[in-house]
Amino acid sequence: MDPVEVYKGRRPAELMMTISLCVSIGIAIFSMLYLSEEGSFSLYFAYVWSIFCLTIIGVLLQRLFTARQIMNIELIPGAIILKDLTIEAEKTKAVYIKGYFKPVVGIKPNGNVFVPYKSCFSFAEKEDQGMKALKAWAEQHQIEVFHKSFKRWL
Numbered sequence: 001m002d003p004v005e006v007y008k009g010r011r012p013a014e015l016m017m018t019i020s021l022c023v024s025i026g027i028a029i030f031s032m033l034y035l036s037e038e039g040s041f042s043l044y045f046a047y048v049w050s051i052f053c054l055t056i057i058g059v060l061l062q063r064l065f066t067a068r069q070i071m072n073i074e075l076i077p078g079a080i081i082l083k084d085l086t087i088e089a090e091k092t093k094a095v096y097i098k099g100y101f102k103p104v105v106g107i108k109p110n111g112n113v114f115v116p117y118k119s120c121f122s123f124a125e126k127e128d129q130g131m132k133a134l135k136a137w138a139e140q141h142q143i144e145v146f147h148k149s150f151k152r153w154l
Contacts, residue, residue: 007130009073009082009121011066012104018060025053063117070124075137080107085118089141095134096150102127105134106150115150 032046074081079088087107096106096115104122106115123130138145 005075005133007073008070008124010124014060021053021057092143094144095138096146098149
C-alpha cells in the first residue's frame with residue numbers, strides 16, 4: 001500500500017429516510033385535521049410527532065444537499081481522513097459495508113454503539129480500487145470488515 005492513497009467520496013444521502021418521514025408527517029397532519037377531536041391525546045401526540053418529524057426532516061434535507069459535495073478520502077498507514085475527520089486505526093472497532101451497487105461504508109469507533117454519520121461515506125470514483133485499498137488497510141490494522149447493514153447515529 002502506498003503511504004497515502006486519495007480517493008473521491010460522498011456522504012450518504014438518506015433519501016429513503018427523508019421520504020418515509022415525509023409520509024409519516026403527512027399522516028400526522030391528516031390525523032390532526034380530520035380524525036382528532038379537540039383536546040384529545042391523539043391531537044397532542046400528532047402535534048408533538050409533527051414537530052419531531054419536521055426537525056429530523058430539516059436535518060435530513062441539509063444532509064441530502066451536502067451529500068452531493070465531493071470530499072477526499074485519504075488512506076494513510078495509521079488512519080483514514082474523511083474531509084475534516086481523522087479516524088485512527090487503533091481507535092476503530094469495525095468497518096461496515098452496506099450494499100453491493102454504490103455501497104456505503106461505515107467506520108465504527110471503539111466504544112460506540114452506532115456508526116457516527118461523519119464516519120460514513122461511499123466512493124464517488126474508482127470504487128473497486130477504493131474498496132480493495134480500504135479492505136487492505138483494515139486487514140493491515142486487524143480491523144474486522146462486515147458486509148451487512150449498520151445503524152447510523154444522527
